[in-house]
Amino acid sequence: MMLLFLFVTFCFASTLAIDADFPPAEMIENMSWYRSVCMRETGSSDEQIALFNRPETIDAPRDLQCYMYCMFRMHNVTRPDGEVDPIDVYHAIPKRFNSIALKVLVNCRNAEQEGKDLCERAYLTHKCWKATEPQHYFLF
Numbered sequence: 211m212m213l214l215f216l217f218v219t220f221c222f223a224s225t226l227a228i229d230a231d232f233p234p235a236e237m238i239e240n241m242s243w244y245r246s247v248c249m250r251e252t253g254s255s256d257e258q259i260a261l262f263n264r265p266e267t268i269d270a271p272r273d274l275q276c277y278m279y280c281m282f283r284m285h286n287v288t289r290p291d292g293e294v295d296p297i298d299v300y301h302a303i304p305k306r307f308n309s310i311a312l313k314v315l316v317n318c319r320n321a322e323q324e325g326k327d328l329c330e331r332a333y334l335t336h337k338c339w340k341a342t343e344p345q346h347y348f349l350f
């Protein structure tokens with residue numbers, strides 16, 4: 211089990227994995243404050259977020275990439291150097307989604323590597339999560 215965790219080199223956070231009633235209404239409510247802070251900080255919009263939540267593969271514009279990074283930061287799942295800590299992400303996700311989170315985190319452990327800065331790295335991570343578990347992906 212420990213080894214498995216060591217291999218989980220990547221994150222989760224503003225996204226969540228769920229079942230039928232995903233995302234739960236109280237989660238959306240809890241996210242709304244962070245969401246507005248990060249939209250203001252990055253210039254991202256409701257439209258960009260809604261578009262990315264569509265099932266198709268969609269490239270995120272720069273503003274939205276930075277929004278994804280902002281949400282990781284606001285959820286305290288980043289290290290001092292700004293990189294996302296997958297174990298912190300795992301713990302930030304409600305326990306009932308543990309198995310989905312583990313699958314996604316393991317599968318996407320190196321997804322960020324080609325990203326040239328923190329925004330792009332956050333986006334590549336989200337992109338991998340969405341591709342791995344499309345039915346459980348949701349960007350808050």
Ligand SMILES: *[C@@H]1O[C@H](CO)[C@@H](O)[C@H](O)[C@H]1NC(C)=O
Pocket residue numbers: 234236237240304
């Ligand atoms: C929403 O926030 C409340 C109060 O901080 C907390 O008790 C609850 O567990 C949160 N719900 C979710 C789904 O995170």
Ligand SMILES: *[C@@H]1O[C@H](CO)[C@@H](O)[C@H](O)[C@H]1NC(C)=O
Pocket residue numbers: 284285286
């Ligand atoms: C992150 O940490 C700050 C400072 O401790 C705290 O105010 C904030 O509620 C935390 N964010 C979350 C999503 O727990």
